[in-house]
Amino acid sequence: MKPIRIAVSGLHRGENPQPGASIAGAIRRAWPDAFIVGLVYNAFESGVYATDGPDVCHAMPYPTAGLAAYLTRLAEVRAATPFDWFIPTLDAEIVMLAEAAEELAALGIGVRLPDPAILASCGKAKLADLADQCGVATPATSVARDVGEALEHAEGAGYPVFLKGPFYDAVLVHSPAALAVAGAAILGDWGPPLLVQEPLLGTEFNVMGLGDGAGGVLGQCAVRKLIISDKGKGNGSVVVRDSRLDEITRRVMAETRWLGPFELEFIRDQRDDGYRLIEINPRFPAWVGFPAHLGTNFPAAWVEWMLQLPVRPLPTLAPGRFFLRHQIEVTGDMGQISALLDALPNSINHHLTTNSISA
Amino acid sequence: MNLETENMRLGDLMLNERGFVFDPNTGESYQVSATGLHCLRGLQRGASVDELVSELVASHDVERISVRCDMDAFLWDLKQLGWL
Numbered sequence: 001m002k003p004i005r006i007a008v009s010g011l012h013r014g015e016n017p018q019p020g021a022s023i024a025g026a027i028r029r030a031w032p033d034a035f036i037v038g039l040v041y042n043a044f045e046s047g048v049y050a051t052d053g054p055d056v057c058h059a060m061p062y063p064t065a066g067l068a069a070y071l072t073r074l075a076e077v078r079a080a081t082p083f084d085w086f087i088p089t090l091d092a093e094i095v096m097l098a099e100a101a102e103e104l105a106a107l108g109i110g111v112r113l114p115d116p117a118i119l120a121s122c123g124k125a126k127l128a129d130l131a132d133q134c135g136v137a138t139p140a141t142s143v144a145r146d147v148g149e150a151l152e153h154a155e156g157a158g159y160p161v162f163l164k165g166p167f168y169d170a171v172l173v174h175s176p177a178a179l180a181v182a183g184a185a186i187l188g189d190w191g192p193p194l195l196v197q198e199p200l201l202g203t204e205f206n207v208m209g210l211g212d213g214a215g216g217v218l219g220q221c222a223v224r225k226l227i228i229s230d231k232g233k234g235n236g237s238v239v240v241r242d243s244r245l246d247e248i249t250r251r252v253m254a255e256t257r258w259l260g261p262f263e264l265e266f267i268r269d270q271r272d273d274g275y276r277l278i279e280i281n282p283r284f285p286a287w288v289g290f291p292a293h294l295g296t297n298f299p300a301a302w303v304e305w306m307l308q309l310p311v312r313p314l315p316t317l318a319p320g321r322f323f324l325r326h327q328i329e330v331t332g333d334m335g336q337i338s339a340l341l342d343a344l345p346n347s348i349n350h351h352l353t354t355n356s357i358s359a
Numbered sequence: 360m361n362l363e364t365e366n367m368r369l370g371d372l373m374l375n376e377r378g379f380v381f382d383p384n385t386g387e388s389y390q391v392s393a394t395g396l397h398c399l400r401g402l403q404r405g406a407s408v409d410e411l412v413s414e415l416v417a418s419h420d421v422e423r424i425s426v427r428c429d430m431d432a433f434l435w436d437l438k439q440l441g442w443l
Contacts, residue, residue, distance in 0.1 A: 205386075223386070226386070238386045241384065
């Protein structure tokens with residue numbers, strides 16, 4: 001078998017960690033000679049400088065630059081550093097690339113993503129409908145096109161409410177003034193819609209897994225968050241075993257015929273001890289490296305599935321195994337940033353540094 | 360399957376010698392006394408409450424009625440946690 005050459009995005013491991021660096025590490029654990037191409041949006045993505053990071057990194061335009069610009073750059077990167085497969089890890093990439101299967105195939109880049117219609121049905125704005133079809137509870141949620149509508153919905157629901165963007169960000173707001181500020185910020189970052197959601201009290205659980213595209217799963221792992229950061233990220237989680245989570249996951253996978261990595265986010269509502277489905281993420285989560293360290297290597301299994309190789313077993317992790325996120329410093333020098341910038345078309349230079357100089 | 364209510368089985372609890380208890384269903388952990396650990400292990404192996412009370416009376420200088428009272432309080436706590 002020739003060495004695997006695969007591109008991965010989402011390499012930052014800072015305060016709001018992304019999964020790409022862990023995916024690269026997990027692939028290397030299975031295939032030490034794998035060639036990993038890192039696709040980055042910012043020269044300060046920490047995974048670029050990790051000792052077990054990608055073999056080479058290339059800068060990309062943000063998905064907001066549009067599909068044509070994105071594909072043009074992908075073709076340039078592939079010409080400079082050949083790779084056969086790409087595992088996108090960021091929601092905005094996935095939504096865009098799911099619509100571009102033919103274009104990606106024409107470039108010789110293998111990407112396996114859920115059907116665009118399935119992705120749309122799993123988006124935050126439509127999650128309640130899907131959950132209803134699966135017989136799964138969700139928090140009461142209303143969709144607003146702008147801040148004015150969000151204010152109306154919040155007034156009806158009563159404060160506090162969670163205000164969410166279409167992809168990221170969730171802010172608990174206690175007043176109309178706070179909602180207006182948060183809503184403007186979210187719209188500025190992510191665009192519409194805004195989601196107004198009832199806040200739930202309870203503990204947070206996540207299920208990561210791989211859908212086989214035929215309604216089944218290749219494997220899954222359920223955890224309870226132990227430590228939650230100010231941004232709501234799980235900085236520590238413990239493996240749990242609850243047949244209800246297994247059953248909910250099975251229903252969602254069967255209903256969507258999900259293809260590829262997923263993460264389901266739940267709150268176990270303290271009012272009735274029932275699970276509420278909060279979100280479906282169409283990608284590996286940032287904690288994907290945790291099960292891989294313990295022998296349940298989801299990225300390796302996914303690569304095998306994509307390459308139509310026999311898929312290695314994904315052992316069920318024993319309850320009680322846990323991870324804690326441990327931040328360390330990685331080092332680099334400005335020459336590495338310069339190398340990233342030198343290879344770039346001028347049109348995307350401005351994305352790559354925190355400061356820019358206008359002539 | 361009822362997704363909203365399913366009792367945790369006591370047998371799933373993970374215990375160690377120091378009285379550390381991990382509930383794999385909820386991810387919560389607890390610390391119990393040596394007596395509590397003895398009772399949990401007894402319940403896991405299927406001992407009756409009367410048997411456990413008799414064991415404690417035999418091994419401690421304490422009235423049966425007092426043990427039974429404390430045992431009922433302990434069982435109530437376990438029920439609240441969904442373990443019974």
